Amino acid sequence: MDNYVPADxxxxxxxxxxxxxxxxxxxKIMVVSKSTKFPKIIGHVREHFDTHPDHRFVVFKSTNxxxxxxxxxxxxxxxxxxxxxxxxxxxxxxDKRVSLWKCLQEGPRDIRVTVEVPVVFIVISRDxxxxxxxxxxxxxxxxxDISFSFLPPxxxxxxxxxxxxxxxxxxxxxxxxxxxxxxxxxxxKEREEALKELQNS
Amino acid sequence: xxxxxSTTPSKxxxxxxxxxxxxxxxxxxxxxxxxxxxxxxxxxSQVKSVEExxxxxxxxxxxxxxxxxxxxxxxxxxxxxxxxxxxxxSDIQTSTVxxxxxxxSLLELDRAETRQRSVSAVHxxxxxxxx
Numbered sequence: 001m002d003n004y005v006p007a008d009x010x011x012x013x014x015x016x017x018x019x020x021x022x023x024x025x026x027x028k029i030m031v032v033s034k035s036t037k038f039p040k041i042i043g044h045v046r047e048h049f050d051t052h053p054d055h056r057f058v059v060f061k062s063t064n065x066x067x068x069x070x071x072x073x074x075x076x077x078x079x080x081x082x083x084x085x086x087x088x089x090x091x092x093x094x095d096k097r098v099s100l101w102k103c104l105q106e107g108p109r110d111i112r113v114t115v116e117v118p119v120v121f122i123v124i125s126r127d128x129x130x131x132x133x134x135x136x137x138x139x140x141x142x143x144x145d146i147s148f149s150f151l152p153p154x155x156x157x158x159x160x161x162x163x164x165x166x167x168x169x170x171x172x173x174x175x176x177x178x179x180x181x182x183x184x185x186x187x188x189k190e191r192e193e194a195l196k197e198l199q200n201s
Numbered sequence: 202x203x204x205x206x207s208t209t210p211s212k213x214x215x216x217x218x219x220x221x222x223x224x225x226x227x228x229x230x231x232x233x234x235x236x237x238x239x240x241x242x243x244x245x246s247q248v249k250s251v252e253e254x255x256x257x258x259x260x261x262x263x264x265x266x267x268x269x270x271x272x273x274x275x276x277x278x279x280x281x282x283x284x285x286x287x288x289x290x291s292d293i294q295t296s297t298v299x300x301x302x303x304x305x306s307l308l309e310l311d312r313a314e315t316r317q318r319s320v321s322a323v324h325x326x327x328x329x330x331x332x
Contacts, residue, residue: 068271072321075297090293092275118275122295136292136326146229146294148263148326 004111007102014093014119016059019133022089022123028058032070042077049126057125067092067120074122078141086141089123089133212316214304222303226267226320234259238266238274248280251327255281255289261328267298268320278325292326 016023028048030041045058062070078086094116101111129138136148179187214221228237234254236247251262262281266274282289297319304314 065272067275067323068269068321071271071295071323075295075319075321079297088295090295092279092291092293094279116279118272118279120275120293137294139294146296146324148292148294148324 001101003104003108004101005104006099007110008100010098012096012098014095016061017091017093017121018059018089018123022057022059028055030058030060030073031063032060032066032073033063034066034069036066036069036073038073038076041073042080045077045124046080056127057123060120060122060124062120065117067118070120070122074124077124081141084126087123087125087128087138088141089125089129089138091121091137092118093121095119218307220305220307222305224301224303226298226300229265229324230263234261235263235265238264238270238277240270240273242270242273242277244273244277244280247277248284251281252284255285255327255329261326264325264327265322266325267322271321271323274323274325278327281327288330289327290330292328294324294326296322296324298322 016027016029021027030045032041048055048058060070060074074088078088095118097115097117099113099115101113103110139147229235236251238247255262264274264278266272266277278291278293282291298321300318300320302316302318304316306312
């Protein structure tokens, strides 16, 4: 890449993945970047909810890969709005960042690099979501646990870590496991006996 | 001019005489289809192992990422989804994890203080779609 220099960079922004009314033009979208201050954005949301009682939701969107900041912002907001239930719907889409690298020498072609950057969209609503959109990406601020983490495991042959560890200790069935010191002594003895027999014959 | 002092205890501690030991956060599950992404996780190799798991052993996988590794966990989940085309879908939820830190005095080893810290986390449920 020594002979290449960046020439052009363009970003294909992903559109709002939510259905109407959460993707409408008048929807309040809070864009969270890496330098966004939590008190400012939370104060803005609180003011928006207070001044417009008919506006029932806001959408948080991360920019420039600030997904962790957007999620943290929403978590802090939920804690600060502890007096009322807030409903959350999370979706992740990808922005495409295309950069063009031009070659300084004649001959080789230019390189086009496409990088997909995850962008998180979070709807925070004061009303429950409509049943037709119901999915497992929705949660409520009063939920104590993650709802899908405790689903009964659906596996077809996989073993839990504990089970696998147990097998490893027993040393059965896996020929690649490191032999124990007793096994090594036994093998050494057997080899020596076989050598002696060969020498005697 | 009067100097006003804050009554809330400072979170700072003397790093010369104290050491902070972070306790590992509580895992939602120890099952092998729960994958915990850290800052040290190699996404490429982990994607390959998850591909194998989804093809051979499990119908669903749970990906967990905390704090600075949230972005990595999302990159990882989208990469797995992309590799499987439309046959794997995802659900995403967020939470706050309470972590405990021990502040141990280096001068008096029997004296330790604990502190609670809140860290944001993301949980992605990847599952096979029945076609």
